[in-house]
Amino acid sequence: MDAYDKGSDARQGLGRDGREGPPGPDDAAEQTGGSDGTEEASAPGETGETGKTGETVEVPEAREVPVAPSGPRTGFAALSPRYQVGAVAALVAVAVAVCAHIGLVFLHVAPSNTLTKEHGSAVDEWVFPEFEQNWKLFAPNPLQQNVAVQVRAEVGTADGGIRTTGWYDLSAEDGRAIDGNPLPSHTVQNELRRAWDFFVSSHDSEDRPVGLRGSLSETYLRRIALLRLDRNGAAGPGGVVERVQYRSRTTNVEPPPWSGEKVSDRPTYRELPWWSVTPERNDGNRDDGNRKDGARKDAGEGGAA
Amino acid sequence: MNGIALSVSRGIARATGAALGPYQTAVIRIGFAATWLLFLLRELPHRDELYGPGGPWSHDLAEQMVGDNGAFTALLWSDGRAWFEIVYALAVLSSLLLLLGWRTRTVSVLFMVGVLSLQNRSVFMGDGGDNVLHLMSIYLVLTRCGQVWSLDARRARRADAARARGERVVDRVGPVLWCVFGFLLLTVTLAGGMDGDWLVPVLLWAVWAALGLWWAVGRLAEGSQPRILLDVVTNIVHNGALVVIMAEACLIYATAGWYKIQGSRWQDGTAVYYPLHLDYFSPWPALSDALAASGTMVMLITYGTVAVQVAFPFTLFNRRVKNVLLAVMMIEHAVIAVTLGLPFFSLAMIAADVVFLPTSFLRRAGGWVARGRARLPGRLSAGAPGSGRDGGDRGGGTAAVPGPRTEPGAGPGDGKDSGEDSGRDGEDAGKRGGDAGERGEGSEETHVGFRA
Numbered sequence: 139m140d141a142y143d144k145g146s147d148a149r150q151g152l153g154r155d156g157r158e159g160p161p162g163p164d165d166a167a168e169q170t171g172g173s174d175g176t177e178e179a180s181a182p183g184e185t186g187e188t189g190k191t192g193e194t195v196e197v198p199e200a201r202e203v204p205v206a207p208s209g210p211r212t213g214f215a216a217l218s219p220r221y222q223v224g225a226v227a228a229l230v231a232v233a234v235a236v237c238a239h240i241g242l243v244f245l246h247v248a249p250s251n252t253l254t255k256e257h258g259s260a261v262d263e264w265v266f267p268e269f270e271q272n273w274k275l276f277a278p279n280p281l282q283q284n285v286a287v288q289v290r291a292e293v294g295t296a297d298g299g300i301r302t303t304g305w306y307d308l309s310a311e312d313g314r315a316i317d318g319n320p321l322p323s324h325t326v327q328n329e330l331r332r333a334w335d336f337f338v339s340s341h342d343s344e345d346r347p348v349g350l351r352g353s354l355s356e357t358y359l360r361r362i363a364l365l366r367l368d369r370n371g372a373a374g375p376g377g378v379v380e381r382v383q384y385r386s387r388t389t390n391v392e393p394p395p396w397s398g399e400k401v402s403d404r405p406t407y408r409e410l411p412w413w414s415v416t417p418e419r420n421d422g423n424r425d426d427g428n429r430k431d432g433a434r435k436d437a438g439e440g441g442a443a
Numbered sequence: 444m445n446g447i448a449l450s451v452s453r454g455i456a457r458a459t460g461a462a463l464g465p466y467q468t469a470v471i472r473i474g475f476a477a478t479w480l481l482f483l484l485r486e487l488p489h490r491d492e493l494y495g496p497g498g499p500w501s502h503d504l505a506e507q508m509v510g511d512n513g514a515f516t517a518l519l520w521s522d523g524r525a526w527f528e529i530v531y532a533l534a535v536l537s538s539l540l541l542l543l544g545w546r547t548r549t550v551s552v553l554f555m556v557g558v559l560s561l562q563n564r565s566v567f568m569g570d571g572g573d574n575v576l577h578l579m580s581i582y583l584v585l586t587r588c589g590q591v592w593s594l595d596a597r598r599a600r601r602a603d604a605a606r607a608r609g610e611r612v613v614d615r616v617g618p619v620l621w622c623v624f625g626f627l628l629l630t631v632t633l634a635g636g637m638d639g640d641w642l643v644p645v646l647l648w649a650v651w652a653a654l655g656l657w658w659a660v661g662r663l664a665e666g667s668q669p670r671i672l673l674d675v676v677t678n679i680v681h682n683g684a685l686v687v688i689m690a691e692a693c694l695i696y697a698t699a700g701w702y703k704i705q706g707s708r709w710q711d712g713t714a715v716y717y718p719l720h721l722d723y724f725s726p727w728p729a730l731s732d733a734l735a736a737s738g739t740m741v742m743l744i745t746y747g748t749v750a751v752q753v754a755f756p757f758t759l760f761n762r763r764v765k766n767v768l769l770a771v772m773m774i775e776h777a778v779i780a781v782t783l784g785l786p787f788f789s790l791a792m793i794a795a796d797v798v799f800l801p802t803s804f805l806r807r808a809g810g811w812v813a814r815g816r817a818r819l820p821g822r823l824s825a826g827a828p829g830s831g832r833d834g835g836d837r838g839g840g841t842a843a844v845p846g847p848r849t850e851p852g853a854g855p856g857d858g859k860d861s862g863e864d865s866g867r868d869g870e871d872a873g874k875r876g877g878d879a880g881e882r883g884e885g886s887e888e889t890h891v892g893f894r895a
Contacts, residue, residue, distance in 0.1 A: 212671055213460035221672045225459055228676045232683040240690045247698040267514035268559070268581060268642055273698040275571050278706030280717040313722040322726060322784045324568050325489045329499070331723055332567045350511055354504055361499035391720045394713055396738035
């Protein structure tokens with residue numbers, strides 16, 4: 139901060155010269171504030187808008203007058219030696235805490251290295267859950283593929299039959315909601331996109347869930363599917379969504395024309411197994427979770443189409 | 444040796460004598476509070492889907508996740524709709540009050556609780572902007588971010604004015620807030636609502652205890668030793684938090700920059716082209732196409748982005764270069780807000796950048812705002828954040844703002860100003876008059892000054 143404060147002193151003059159605005163009221167204001175002794179006299183003399191501006195300006199100036207005399211009474215120098223010990227102790231403690239925090243957060247965002255290999259658990263212990271951070275947005279490389287997440291459903295119809303819907307391109311729906319929108323909602327920009335990332339990161343290449351997060355992500359995707367299918371009226375009158383299936387359609391972004399690079403423009407698909415869902419979204423979660431393994435076996439290897 | 448001792452003592456005086464960067468901390472307080480407020484208002488129609496009991500990330504899922512990572516969220520204390528609505532409303536209210544700087548310390552705690560509660564409830568709804576707000580809401584609690592440009596500052600001025608007239612200033616709001624705060628904390632702690640990670644509960648209790656201490660010590664005489672010591676310690680904590688905030692901003696840029704350097708697309712100068720062609724980040728396809736039309740431009744922006752991000756932390760050692768880079772980064776974030784459709788992320792990043800702006804610029808900008816306000820005739824009677832009834836009052840509300848353009852010598856007073864101010868945060872609940880404002884009329888404020 140040092141630099142700024144000093145700088146501000148040094149530059150005050152510059153700033154004043156360079157600023158815009160009608161000179162009249164401002165100059166008045168400046169004088170008012172500028173000479174501490176006179177402000178009381180000049181303030182009442184001003185009228186209307188100028189008066190207001192003037193007053194606005196004076197107050198802090200006026201406050202500085204008394205500050206000076208009371209200055210010695212605050213801060214470290216005003217403390218008796220006994221209390222100074224306390225202040226130094228606080229200073230040391232805060233300095234240590236600040237350095238430790240910055241160091242640990244640094245190790246958290248740094249690549250795996252000698253120190254994190256040895257003390258990684260201590261770093262995680264401190265950083266999680268509240269100081270977690272990931273700033274690798276578009277790094278090391280920006281995403282170069284459009285991942286469209288699509289879903290379809292098996293609907294139990296009112297007459298007791300089973301009907302399979304077509305694929306709903308949920309990402310395309312999100313894209314349409316974002317297009318031309320200066321303030322895209324997190325519900326269209328992050329919800330499905332991050333849920334899919336969460337699923338991918340918590341499952342192995344065979345679509346098997348890894349740990350707690352794996353099963354959480356499946357339940358989450360199921361619920362998103364139900365929400366979105368419901369919005370699309372997929373079940374139709376009297377119908378009930380019984381099972382859902384996800385797939386992702388990944389298309390390379392065409393490289394810029396000047397790069398001369400060629401990438402395949404054929405989309406690749408990753409199709410997940412059918413998951414059974416219970417119609418009552420709020421009650422059905424836990425059951426869902428328990429039943430999903432069965433459902434997964436039914437569907438076998440979804441694989442990439 | 445003498446030189447070392449001298450600079451050590453000078454360093455101690457600097458770190459303890461004042462809560463540094465009063466304008467910087469005030470403006471990031473306003474920036475983050477405004478970002479979160481605007482976000483919450485924008486998502487008002489979607490609040491249930493994002494954080495509510497009816498959203499796809501159900502209460503049950505959130506409970507399992509939080510049970511695993513121990514994150515703090517008040518939203519899981521109940522799965523009822525009413526509780527959710529209360530928390531959301533409190534989050535909105537706290538961000539508005541923090542923006543205005545009303546009882547800043549207490550409200551900053553409430554703000555943090557609101558941010559953490561919503562974000563930790565639904566971790567997969569957020570993006571980088573939410574992450575910045577998450578961290579900064581915690582750091583802000585430790586700062587004296589209401590020293591200027593706040594209702595607290597105005598209240599302190601009015602209390603001083605009242606005292607100068609020989610009136611007794613009694614603050615009733617502070618102690619009441621403190622008791623409510625303590626009662627809620629105790630209830631929640633006993634009910635097991637804070638059984639997760641220790642950090643946030645400890646922080647909440649520590650702030651509550653500190654507020655109580657401030658009140659107790661505030662009853663002692665002005666120059667008494669415990670009172671000065673508490674002021675010094677509060678300054679130290681503030682200055683430490685300010686360092687952390689700045690370091691955090693540097694880490695954000697350094698991480699983003701250094702990892703980019705390793706990417707082939709950032710090396711071959713096409714990286715910027717790709718996000719502009721992602722369906723999720725191209726709200727204005729025609730604009731994206733126009734921006735990505737020239738290979739040379741894309742290459743320059745790509746290299747420029749990496750260079751600026753990597754260089755930024757080092758430029759802090761040179762004021763002029765730092766300010767240029769700061770301007771470049773703010774412009775880039777403003778462009779990102781539009782082209783990639785990330786307005787709240789950009790706003791949060793700009794708010795973080797602002798902490799590096801020079802005091803002189805912030806004070807001048809404050810002056811423009813104050814003058815702009817004064818020129819809006821309609822606002823004179825309507826816009827007061829508090830209860831101002833007259834024009835002079837209104838001026839008082841923003842008084843701390845324009846002080847700077849008044850005189851060249853104002854700078855040094857800055858530090859002292861803040862030191863003086865610092866005793867007046869919302870935290871020293873007891874001694875200042877919340878009701879002083881009732882009496883403090885505009886014209887009197889010119890006499891403010893000496894504290895008896």
